[in-house]
Amino acid sequence: xxxxxxxxxxxxxxxKILHLTGKGSTFPGDFALxxxxxxxxxxxxTETVIFVTGTTGKTSVxxxxxxxxxxxxxxxxxxxxxxxxxxxxxxxxxxxSKLNGxxxxxxxxxxxxxxxxxxxxxxxxxxxxxxxxLSRDQLARNGHHELVFExxxxxxxxxxxxxxxxxDPLVNMFSLGKKNKIIYYGVxxxxxxxxxxxxSYDVCYCPICNSKLDFKYFNYGNxxxxxxxxNDYNRPKCDFEAVLKGDRVLIGNDNISIANDxxxxxxxxxxxxxxxxxxxxxxNKVIDALNNLSMKVKRLNTFNYNGFxxxxxxSKNETPISYNQSLNYISNQKGDKTVVxxxxxxxxxxxMMDISWMYDVNFELLNRKEVKRIxxxxxxxxxxxxxxxxxxxxxxxxxxxxxxxxxxxxxxxNAYKNTKLYCVVYFDLxxxxxxxxxxxxxxx
Amino acid sequence: MIIAYLYHDLLNLYGxxxxxxxxxxxxSDNKIKHKILYLSLNDELNFDDYDLVYIGSxxxxxxxxxxxxLKKYTKDIKKYIESxxxxxxxxxxxxxxxKTITDSKKISALSIFDYEVKxxxxxxxxxxxxxxxxxxxxxxxxxxxxxxNIEYNLFDYGFRIKNFxxxxxxxxxxxxxxxxxKYYMNNLTGKxxxxxxxxxxxxYDRFTLRYKNGGTKQ
Numbered sequence: 001x002x003x004x005x006x007x008x009x010x011x012x013x014x015x016k017i018l019h020l021t022g023k024g025s026t027f028p029g030d031f032a033l034x035x036x037x038x039x040x041x042x043x044x045x046t047e048t049v050i051f052v053t054g055t056t057g058k059t060s061v062x063x064x065x066x067x068x069x070x071x072x073x074x075x076x077x078x079x080x081x082x083x084x085x086x087x088x089x090x091x092x093x094x095x096x097s098k099l100n101g102x103x104x105x106x107x108x109x110x111x112x113x114x115x116x117x118x119x120x121x122x123x124x125x126x127x128x129x130x131x132x133x134l135s136r137d138q139l140a141r142n143g144h145h146e147l148v149f150e151x152x153x154x155x156x157x158x159x160x161x162x163x164x165x166x167x168d169p170l171v172n173m174f175s176l177g178k179k180n181k182i183i184y185y186g187v188x189x190x191x192x193x194x195x196x197x198x199x200s201y202d203v204c205y206c207p208i209c210n211s212k213l214d215f216k217y218f219n220y221g222n223x224x225x226x227x228x229x230x231n232d233y234n235r236p237k238c239d240f241e242a243v244l245k246g247d248r249v250l251i252g253n254d255n256i257s258i259a260n261d262x263x264x265x266x267x268x269x270x271x272x273x274x275x276x277x278x279x280x281x282x283x284n285k286v287i288d289a290l291n292n293l294s295m296k297v298k299r300l301n302t303f304n305y306n307g308f309x310x311x312x313x314x315s316k317n318e319t320p321i322s323y324n325q326s327l328n329y330i331s332n333q334k335g336d337k338t339v340v341x342x343x344x345x346x347x348x349x350x351x352m353m354d355i356s357w358m359y360d361v362n363f364e365l366l367n368r369k370e371v372k373r374i375x376x377x378x379x380x381x382x383x384x385x386x387x388x389x390x391x392x393x394x395x396x397x398x399x400x401x402x403x404x405x406x407x408x409x410x411x412x413x414n415a416y417k418n419t420k421l422y423c424v425v426y427f428d429l430x431x432x433x434x435x436x437x438x439x440x441x442x443x444x
Numbered sequence: 445m446i447i448a449y450l451y452h453d454l455l456n457l458y459g460x461x462x463x464x465x466x467x468x469x470x471x472s473d474n475k476i477k478h479k480i481l482y483l484s485l486n487d488e489l490n491f492d493d494y495d496l497v498y499i500g501s502x503x504x505x506x507x508x509x510x511x512x513x514l515k516k517y518t519k520d521i522k523k524y525i526e527s528x529x530x531x532x533x534x535x536x537x538x539x540x541x542x543k544t545i546t547d548s549k550k551i552s553a554l555s556i557f558d559y560e561v562k563x564x565x566x567x568x569x570x571x572x573x574x575x576x577x578x579x580x581x582x583x584x585x586x587x588x589x590x591x592x593n594i595e596y597n598l599f600d601y602g603f604r605i606k607n608f609x610x611x612x613x614x615x616x617x618x619x620x621x622x623x624x625x626k627y628y629m630n631n632l633t634g635k636x637x638x639x640x641x642x643x644x645x646x647x648y649d650r651f652t653l654r655y656k657n658g659g660t661k662q
Contacts, residue, residue, distance in 0.1 A: 136457070139457070139458060139587060140568055140585065140587065141568065143566050143568065143587065144457055144503050144587075145503075146503040146504070146505060147503075147566075200456045200459075200461070201453045201454075201456065204453050204454075205454060205485065205506075205509070210485065210509055212453075212484070212485065212486050352568070352569070352570055352585070353570050353585075353651070353654060354458075354570070354585040354587075354614075354615065355459075355615070355616070355620070356458040356459035356460070356462070356585065356614060356615030356616060357459060358459060358462075359459025359460070359461055359462035359465075359615070359616050359619075360458075360459045379650050379653075379654070380647075380650070382643045382644075382646040382647035382650060383647040383650075385643040385647075386619055386643045386644050386647055387462075387619075389469075389643060390462065390465040390466065390469060390619070395643070
């Protein structure tokens with residue numbers, strides 16, 4: 001017992017020191033786990049514990065909830081930098097607890113990687129579990145999305161209230177066969193909705209009778225309004241339904257502004273609103289916090305260079321739902337465009353070279369005459385070119401630069417005249433370019 | 445040429461629509477008239493009408509849903525393959541064409557061929573294997589839990605019986621392997637076709653470099 005106190009003390013100290021040197025947000029947790037692999041059991045949970053998981057939006061939802069609770073005068077802690085594996089979660093516990101394991105906060109918000117929900121759930125049973133969406137993602141590591149689904153599903157305990165996205169037919173499957181309290185949220189048909197599915201389906205058959213689901217519309221990816229012809233599996237009636245009005249949303253009678261006028265931000269905001277209201281947070285405070293927050297949310301990185309108005313769209317390889325968001329954004333912008341696509345490696349996390357995800361990304365969105373030129377970067381440039389050709393795009397539009405070191409200047413020397421530039425790039429190139437811009441004194 | 449892309453919305457896990465896109469492109473480049481039918485659970489299948497049937501890979505759950513559906517057509521499929529018509533299967537869907545699939549219990553599959561499949565630990569890794577039908581190695585990726593006693597005769601993970609070609613390699617194998625694609629398409633059409641696969645070949649050569657240097661960046 002005392003031993004655990006000492007481990008936590010050491011971990012806390014290590015965090016202070018690392019903080020001074022500006023390093024590591026998971027070291028204290030990793031370190032404590034090494035000294036006692038059961039250290040999780042030492043902690044006594046506070047009154048409200050929230051898990052946030054899903055394929056995309058975890059970090060945004062976690063950060064947003066943190067702001068809501070803080071604004072409403074709760075003592076609150078969260079793993080705010082997206083450190084969402086065991087070490088990161090444990091670090092948050094260490095920081096927010098006393099040496100005896102008692103929590104110092106009222107509300108603990110934990111962003112949990114979707115593959116780690118089953119691990120963390122062995123030690124912590126959350127009061128609320130938010131699942132914002134679930135789709136194919138990093139299949140070379142995850143196998144596929146149903147394995148991720150099973151992992152989460154088998155770890156859900158009956159005490160946990162589920163806060164789930166009703167529009168996602170895979171996420172709604174968490175409601176099947178459970179007696180848990182469930183809070184549903186969803187977004188009504190809006191200006192972004194489409195009649196037809198433009199991506200690969202993750203789910204389009206009824207999980208109960210295997211009939212094909214009817215989709216009245218899609219909001220994005222596999223998300224939309226679905227019904228089963230036998231009424232076995234319909235998009236549920238929502239406890240919280242958002243209606244888009246320009247760059248704002250109405251949830252009931254509450255009017256909330258949305259950052260970047262982006263549909264994924266609507267879902268993120270709605271998830272936070274649904275949870276906070278259900279948890280009894282003062283409504284006016286919630287609305288107030290959300291409106292203030294949307295002012296603060298970082299806009300997309302844009303800058304002017306060499307006469308080109310440029311937008312950086314950091315895009316995760318292997319996560320079609322997020323990659324498609326970037327391509328959708330571009331195709332929704334007016335005017336002639338030069339599009340830049342590239343990466344130096346497929347994953348920053350593992351050494352595998354599967355390119356099949358590129359065929360689940362809807363590159364067909366770039367097959368339009370306003371896209372005047374496409375600049376392809378990195379050693380996978382020809383794989384991307386092949387994909388674009390198969391999307392029906394004329395290869396005369398392509399320019400190639402293999403060496404990423406030369407790519408920044410190449411872009412601005414080869415962009416099509418009088419176009420706006422959109423850079424769809426992975427972390428590696430994104431950081432490289434931001435670094436170059438900083439060195440050259442360009443303001444973002 | 446009528447191409448049936450079966451279970452396009454159910455067995456669609458690893459970007460395998462890329463194979464259909466590639467076949468479509470090459471047939472178009474060679475001005476060969478063709479039509480692609482996107483078929484699935486709700487459709488009546490008429491194997492007499494098809495010249496090529498393609499199926500990609502899916503989750504283990506969806507694989508069994510497709511198996512149930514295909515069992516209605518076992519005789520038709522046998523006749524189709526016997527008559528030398530073209531069938532192309534990628535990924536774990538190959539499980540369905542053997543005798544049995546053993547997961548938590550043993551179930552009978554279509555019994556088109558003699559092999560048996562057991563589901564064990566999941567395997568996820570790059571592959572580069574020698575090919576018996578082209579001068580160049582086959583590059584691809586494995587992502588399944590299937591152990592089988594298939595006798596591979598095209599390349600490791602790939603076999604051909606009459607014009608049934610199956611491989612456990614997932615994803616757009618016809619995009620990634622231009623030499624194999626030429627072999628495949630010439631066989632499919634019975635003609636020596638013309639090919640413009642410059643970007644595909646450059647992409648392939650880059651993979652050769654990466655494998656040689658053991659890294660992902662080259």
